[in-house]
Amino acid sequence: MIPDLGVSRVLLLQGPAGPFMKRFAQELRGSGMEVTKVNFHAGDQFFYSGPDALAFYGDQSEWPAFVRELMRARSIDGLVVFGDCRPLHKAAIEEARKLDVRVFALEEGYLRPNWITLEEHGVNGNSRMSRDPDFYRSLELPEVERPQEVGQRWQLMSWFSTLNALAFTLMNQSFSRYEHHRSLNSWYHAFVHVRSVVRKEIFLARESHLVEHFTGELRNRFFLVPLQVHCDFQLLHSPYDDMLDFVREVAATFAREARPDQAIVFKHHPMDRAYREYRTFFEDLARQHGLEGRLYYIHDLHLPTLLDAALGTITINSTVGLQSMEHATPVIALGTAVYDMPGLTFQGTLPEFLSDPGVVDEQLYDALVRYLLNVNQINGSFYKVLPSRDNPTGSRWFPMGPREFERRFGS
Numbered sequence: 001m002i003p004d005l006g007v008s009r010v011l012l013l014q015g016p017a018g019p020f021m022k023r024f025a026q027e028l029r030g031s032g033m034e035v036t037k038v039n040f041h042a043g044d045q046f047f048y049s050g051p052d053a054l055a056f057y058g059d060q061s062e063w064p065a066f067v068r069e070l071m072r073a074r075s076i077d078g079l080v081v082f083g084d085c086r087p088l089h090k091a092a093i094e095e096a097r098k099l100d101v102r103v104f105a106l107e108e109g110y111l112r113p114n115w116i117t118l119e120e121h122g123v124n125g126n127s128r129m130s131r132d133p134d135f136y137r138s139l140e141l142p143e144v145e146r147p148q149e150v151g152q153r154w155q156l157m158s159w160f161s162t163l164n165a166l167a168f169t170l171m172n173q174s175f176s177r178y179e180h181h182r183s184l185n186s187w188y189h190a191f192v193h194v195r196s197v198v199r200k201e202i203f204l205a206r207e208s209h210l211v212e213h214f215t216g217e218l219r220n221r222f223f224l225v226p227l228q229v230h231c232d233f234q235l236l237h238s239p240y241d242d243m244l245d246f247v248r249e250v251a252a253t254f255a256r257e258a259r260p261d262q263a264i265v266f267k268h269h270p271m272d273r274a275y276r277e278y279r280t281f282f283e284d285l286a287r288q289h290g291l292e293g294r295l296y297y298i299h300d301l302h303l304p305t306l307l308d309a310a311l312g313t314i315t316i317n318s319t320v321g322l323q324s325m326e327h328a329t330p331v332i333a334l335g336t337a338v339y340d341m342p343g344l345t346f347q348g349t350l351p352e353f354l355s356d357p358g359v360v361d362e363q364l365y366d367a368l369v370r371y372l373l374n375v376n377q378i379n380g381s382f383y384k385v386l387p388s389r390d391n392p393t394g395s396r397w398f399p400m401g402p403r404e405f406e407r408r409f410g411s
Helices: 020-030 042-047 065-073 087-098 133-136 153-169 187-206 212-213 233-237 243-257 279-289 305-311 320-326 350-355 363-375 402-409
Strands: 009-012 034-039 051-053 078-082 102-108 116-118 222-226 262-268 294-300 314-317 332-335 375-377
Touching: 009 065, 020 034, 020 051, 034 065, 034 212, 042 153, 065 087, 065 187, 078 087, 116 153, 133 363, 153 187, 212 305, 222 243, 222 305, 243 262, 243 279, 262 305, 279 294, 305 320, 305 402, 314 350, 320 332, 320 363
Parallel strands: 009 034, 009 078, 034 051, 078 102, 222 262, 222 314, 262 294, 314 332
Antiparallel strands: 102 116, 116 375
16 A cells, blocks of 8 residues: 655546556555546546546646646645646646645656656656766665566557547547547547557568577667657657657768668657558658668567667667666667766767767666666556555555655655
C-alpha cells in the first residue's frame, strides 16, 4: 500500500488506458489520502468510476477555470498526471503552481523496461534534475535491489487501448467537446493494431538477416538513430516540429560529414509501428543524398545488440540514450534530455560527433543510474501488477515498502 506522499488531498487527471489510476487511487486512499479523479471522456469513465470521480464536459478553454475552482473547493494539495505535456495537464499544472499545489508526473520509466517514473515537478524536458555531472559524482546513495522483470506488456497495452477506444467511440456522447491528441476511434484502432501485427512479421522476415551484417562487417562503423513516436510530446523539448525534420537534418549531415565506409541506421519506434511507416521516405532520402547501401531503415531488430555494435547513437531525447550508455556507446542528444551533460553525452555539434564521438564516462553513468533508482524510478508497470513480498499474488502496482516510498516522495 502506498504511504503518504507528503500531501493529504490528491487530484488525479488522465492516466494510461487501463485500470492503473483506479488501483493507484485505492492505494492512496489506503494510506489516508483523500482522492478526487477527473474524467475527460468515456474511456476514462469506463476504467474509473465511483463517488470520487468527476466528469469534465467542457472544452479546453473552460478547463483552467474549472480545475482552479476544483482545487480550491476541495483544498487539493497534490496533483498527479500521466504525461505532463498533454494540453489539459499543462493547463492544470499551471493552475496548481499558482495555488502552491505539489505536482507529481507519472511517465514510462527513464530506465526501461522494468521501471516507471514518478517525479515531482515534471519529467523529461520538464524535469528539474541537475545537469551538473559533479552533483551525481558527489552523491553517496545505496544500491537498489535487482528489479522484478516486467516482461511482455504489449498484449495488455493493446487490450486496454482497444477497450478505451471502444468506450470513446460508442459511449462518448456526453463528452462531445473533448479533443484527444491521437485518434481514439475504435474501428481505426482495430485496423492499426491488426496492421501492426502483420507489419511486425513482415519486417522480421525482411530484416532479420541484417543483424549479422551490423554485428559483423559494420560493427563500430554505423551510427544508430532511434526514432521516437511521431506524436511524442518530447518533441516539444527540441528544435524540431516533426520527427522527419530531425531525420532530414541527420541524413544530410551524415552524407556531408561521415566517412565513406560508415553507415547510418534509422530504427522505427515499436510503439509507432501501427501508425507510421517510412520506407518510401527513406528510400527517397537515400537517393537524394547518395546514401544507397549506407542508409538503413529497420524496425524490430534487437536493440541491445544494435547498441553494442554501434559506433554512436544520435537521438533527440529518447530514453534509448540511457540504454546506449549502458553499452558504453557514445550519445549525442539534439533535444533536451535529463541525461544530457558533459561526460555522458557529446557536447559538440553533430558533424563533430560523426568525426569523433568520444567515450562515455561509465562511472558518471553509474552514478546517474543510482540517483534515478533512488529518487524517481519505481519497479513496476502501468499495465501489469507485479507481486510483492507482502502480496505474492501481485495485488500492488509498485512492489515497494512504505518506508522506501516515504523516503523518496515524502515532504
